[in-house]
Amino acid sequence: MTNFVLVDFDDTLVDTGPRFRERRDALFSFLEELGFPRAHAYRIHHEVVDRELLGIWGYGPFRLGASFRDTYLRLCSEDGRIPEPVAARRAEALADGIDEPPPPLPGALDALARLAAALPVAIYTQSAFPTYQTRCIENSGVFDIVPPSRLVITPDKSPESYRAALRSLDAGPAERSCMVGNSVRSDVNPALLSGARAIWVDAGDPWHADLADPLEGDLTRVESFPEAVEVLLPPAPPSTSTPR
Ligand SMILES: [Mg+2]
DSSP: OOOEEEEOOBTTTBOOHHHHHHHHHHHHHHHHHTTOOHHHHHHIIIIIIHHHHHHHHOSSGGGHHHHHHHHHHHHHHHHTOOOOHHHHHHHHHTTTTTTSOOOBOTTHHHHHHHHHHHSOEEEEEEOSOHHHHHHHHHHHTGGGTSOGGGEEEESSOOHHHHHHHHHHTTOOOGGGEEEEESOIIIIIHHHHHTTOEEEEEOOSSOOGGGOOOOOSSSEEEESSHHHHHHHHSOOOOOOTTSOO
């Protein structure tokens, strides 16, 4: 039985990923125009530059401009080309606006309100920038439903941080908790490794760094957050006293 529900924020309640993807696509098109093959630019961005910058900046929007500029510079360096400052600035500018708060996904806040009326709920989210992340959550309207005292921001979602979140929320044993989130790597697997139930909101087209195979455990896959709430709060069975 589930006594406490932890809900992820980005790409579970709000639409974060597509805004990143659109900008990365624009970068790869721009680099292609400069003569850098798309597949190669993609690999250098994803496997070299973004990986390095994740170690410095962590998750969130603030590494994007730097990673765009550095991808261009890295490709020039590999090709023996002299980088053009104007092109480097244009690459960086393709990330402009990414730090604006992401909009809620359809039906997500209504479903969150329904869930919070029935069960204790907390927002459990990953960011290296707690002030920025708190502002995004505030702008989304989530604090009208789940109070700021039920917000846990962690720089990294691991089984240890999942259990630490439960302790800080005084949420009881992991086995009685449920994690709802879009990331197998960050939401589902750490919860399952902690003995918790997990609901994977698989909206398709995941971010490359979120890719992982789900572990064995109490796991349900759904396609949206409202569907996850349907799983947690099944409709009451029809009354047996209904006249025939
Ligand atoms: Mg997420």
